[in-house]
Every structure is written in C-alpha cells, then in structure tokens.
Amino acid sequence: ETGVTQTPRHLVMGMTNKKSLKCEQHLGHNAMYWYKQSAKKPLELMFVYSLEERVENNSVPSRFSPECPNSSHLFLHLHTLQPEDSALYLCASSLGPRAQYFGPGTRLLVL
C-alpha cells in the first residue's frame, strides 16, 4: 500500500464516546500533520509532528489528543467531543516544507 491512509473513513460518535483516528504514511516522510476542515471554513492546522516530536499545537482543545509513536503512524484520540467538532479530519505527511501529501480524511459526525 502506498501514500497516506486514514481509518476510519467515516465515524459517528456521541458526545460521551472515546474514539481514535489513525493515519499511516508509506512515503518515508519525517513530518506528519492533523488538519480540520469544516464547511465554509479554511483548512485549519491542528498539530504538527516532526521526527516524532510535536512541534506545533494550534490552540486545539484538550478533548483532541494526538499521538505519534513513530514516523509512519499518527493518531488523534477523541473524547467528550461537541457537535461543532463535526468535520473532515485530514492527515498529511511531508519531507521538508515543500509538499504535503494528504490522506483521504475521516468524516466525523458528533451527535
């Protein structure tokens, strides 16, 4: 398998649930990113990991908790989310700042 993969592709959860989003890259990249894309709003950067260290946290609420166990895997742990957190969550990876390669995204609905 090549490129950036994300699972699950769709997720419906209640406000009291705990779930995790998974991202995997097979490109040999050393940086990974989480983005949030809501309707009618620009793509928002959430977290940046470079060489498995978090180097950017864009004022994201603590109900979103990222984890990067190695340079190929990135997780986003979700708990006690709000309906306004419903969005498309995109993972990306890169080797340097030139180009980021995005996964297909997880479409999340919080009820």
Next chain:
Amino acid sequence: GQSLEQPSEVTAVEGAIVQINCTYQTSGFYGLSWYQQHDGGAPTFLSYNALDGLEETGRFSSFLSRSDSYGYLLLQELQMKDSASYFCPTCSGNTGKLIFGQGTTLQVKP
C-alpha cells in the same frame, strides 16, 4: 498578522487559460504552495515557490513575488476535470506549518 486573499470563484471555458491570484501577509514566510481539492476529496499538492519567479509543471505554472507578497497559479488548456477548489497556503517557519485561506472555486464550462 496572517492573512490570505484569493478570489472566491472563477469561471472559465474548456481550453482557455485562467489565472488565480493570491496575496498574503505571513510572518516567518518560507514559501507559497498551491493545492487542488475536488469536492469530497483530499487536497493534492500542485506546486511550491520559495523564490521569486515562475515554476512550470505541465499545464500548471505558479509564480511568486516575495517583495509584493503576491503569487498566482496559471492553468492552461483548461479541462473539465480542472473544476475544483484551489488553495494557496503559505508556509510559515521551518515546521512545515501551512496557513490556508478560503480558496478559489474554479468552474470550467464546456
């Protein structure tokens, strides 16, 4: 502060040439990227300009003027499949942080 300006919508006909402009204000500016996103799809990297000038990749070219904080994406020989949203995120700092704007929706008509 940080800001990005792009036209919200552009319409052109198949076979034509279209230019999508982008002006920015970004602290710690490293470069300007262009991404394409089809409805329901993920953003796809098109080009990256770190230095002034024109970069050409097939039918697409991207230009940057750092002194004017301005860039554009030029799409030639438009095809129906080019109908999509186009974003010009700026790269800020050395952590690969991309700052996205609202994007430009391009509609290509037959």
